Amino acid sequence: MKFAEFVGKNHQILLDSLLRHIELxxxxxxxxxxxxxxxxxxxxxxxxxxxxxxxxxxxxxTIPGLVxxxxxxxxxxxxxxxxxxxxxxxxxxxxxxxxxxxxxxxxRGYTEAARGIGMTDLQMLCxxxxxxxxxxxxxxxxxxxxxxxxxxxxxxxxxAGGLGDLIWTGLATYNKQYILAGAIPSALLALVLGGLIxxxxxxxxxAGVRRARV
Amino acid sequence: MSAISTELLQGxxxxxxxxxxxxxxxTLLGVLLGVVAYWVRGLGNVLLLAAxxxxxxxxxxxxxxxxxxxxxxxxTLVVGLVLYALLPIMRGTHxxxxxxxxxxxxxxxxxxxSRLQRLFGVELPLSFxxxxxxxxxxxxxxxxxxxxxxxxxAGGLGGIIYRGIQSLQMQRILxxxxxxxxxxxxxxxxxxxxxxxxxxxxxxxxxPLNSPEETI
Numbered sequence: 392m393k394f395a396e397f398v399g400k401n402h403q404i405l406l407d408s409l410l411r412h413i414e415l416x417x418x419x420x421x422x423x424x425x426x427x428x429x430x431x432x433x434x435x436x437x438x439x440x441x442x443x444x445x446x447x448x449x450x451x452x453t454i455p456g457l458v459x460x461x462x463x464x465x466x467x468x469x470x471x472x473x474x475x476x477x478x479x480x481x482x483x484x485x486x487x488x489x490x491x492x493x494x495x496x497x498x499r500g501y502t503e504a505a506r507g508i509g510m511t512d513l514q515m516l517c518x519x520x521x522x523x524x525x526x527x528x529x530x531x532x533x534x535x536x537x538x539x540x541x542x543x544x545x546x547x548x549x550x551a552g553g554l555g556d557l558i559w560t561g562l563a564t565y566n567k568q569y570i571l572a573g574a575i576p577s578a579l580l581a582l583v584l585g586g587l588i589x590x591x592x593x594x595x596x597x598a599g600v601r602r603a604r605v
Numbered sequence: 606m607s608a609i610s611t612e613l614l615q616g617x618x619x620x621x622x623x624x625x626x627x628x629x630x631x632t633l634l635g636v637l638l639g640v641v642a643y644w645v646r647g648l649g650n651v652l653l654l655a656a657x658x659x660x661x662x663x664x665x666x667x668x669x670x671x672x673x674x675x676x677x678x679x680x681t682l683v684v685g686l687v688l689y690a691l692l693p694i695m696r697g698t699h700x701x702x703x704x705x706x707x708x709x710x711x712x713x714x715x716x717x718x719s720r721l722q723r724l725f726g727v728e729l730p731l732s733f734x735x736x737x738x739x740x741x742x743x744x745x746x747x748x749x750x751x752x753x754x755x756x757x758x759a760g761g762l763g764g765i766i767y768r769g770i771q772s773l774q775m776q777r778i779l780x781x782x783x784x785x786x787x788x789x790x791x792x793x794x795x796x797x798x799x800x801x802x803x804x805x806x807x808x809x810x811x812x813p814l815n816s817p818e819e820t821i
Contacts, residue, residue, distance in 0.1 A: 574663075574667070
């Protein structure tokens with residue numbers, strides 16, 4: 392009951408935090424996609440580099456979020472910008488990995504048929520490889536999104552706002568209401584976004600591939 | 606200098622201790638739940654879904670919620686790490702058990718082995734490579750999540766990192782962060798090597814937990 396009262400009294404702050412959280416996640420995931428998808432495609436054309444690049448991205452991923460945010464705080468100060476830089480960096484790996492693997496794993500029968508009917512590299516990419524790899528790529532985007540919702544709660548530490556802000560306030564002042572008000576919506580946000588992208592993923596299996604499977 | 610190196614050494618040991626305690630518990634629990642999921646199919650889907658939902662909850666949120674329940678300290682962190690480590694281990698066990706060729710299962714049954722004999726004599730040993738992969742994922746993840754323990758009053762390398770952030774000292778942050786990243790990379794590459802060896806010698810087949818990323 393007390394929690395309901397708290398929510399009633401602070402609903403404007405809660406709503407603002409939620410919107411800021413969604414804003415941070417959206418910008419970072421879109422930024423990550425914009426970098427990762429072209430890079431992933433490029434790697435499929437330069438496969439010798441794929442190993443080292445993916446290993447490097449994997450190493451970045453093992454750096455704890457607190458550490459990256461700490462660096463960003465020292466180098467770029469507080470606010471949304473340093474948070475977006477760090478979050479975008481974290482959003483790259485899953486999308487990069489899945490774009491590369493999705494395209495590499497396209498059955499050779501398809502690519503050879505495409506080449507056989509005289510498609511150029513670009514045509515093959517746009518009308519054969521990407522449509523077949525799309526569900527895998529979207530699965531990477533789903534992973535990124537779920538990760539980023541989680542990392543964004545940490546970004547409250549460097550003053551980026553969002554639901555993490557409430558959790559940090561709650562932890563600092565040992566206030567349960569603030570912790571609940573930040574933790575529950577952020578958990579729900581991760582679940583809802585993950586679920587929605589999952590649904591999209593299933594609908595995106597290319598019509599031709601679906602027919603071939605039946 | 607020596608005060609710092611003592612602090613660092615202590616942090617590394619504590620970090621490793623917390624992570625191994627959590628992944629140890631999660632391995633026992635995860636394999637058990639994986640077996641249950643394999644035996645009782647309906648329940649299995651519910652269990653896997655539950656573990657997946659827990660995995661999706663942001664770590665800061667989960668740790669903060671657990672702190673409300675368990676208070677400040679190492680116990681709370683270990684509970685959180687166990688919860689996160691469950692999914693990869695459960696999924697590894699479950700997938701491993703399901704991928705066993707029906708011929709082998711039939712043969713074991715045909716020899717008159719009981720359910721438990723089949724489990725310990727045939728099914729679990731054959732699933733070992735995938736269980737091992739699950740434990741690897743859990744360990745690498747836990748190393749990084751454990752850094753956040755400092756926020757709920759647990760020990761480990763998080764303390765050094767967090768004090769570095771608060772005093773805006775890059776070196777202090779690095780002092781805590783480098784061991785975490787090195788341990789994670791060492792485990793990742795070391796265990797992947799063992800994993801490849803296990804899958805190649807035991808079962809020459811594609812490895813469902815690798816490539817493309819499906820697990821969180």
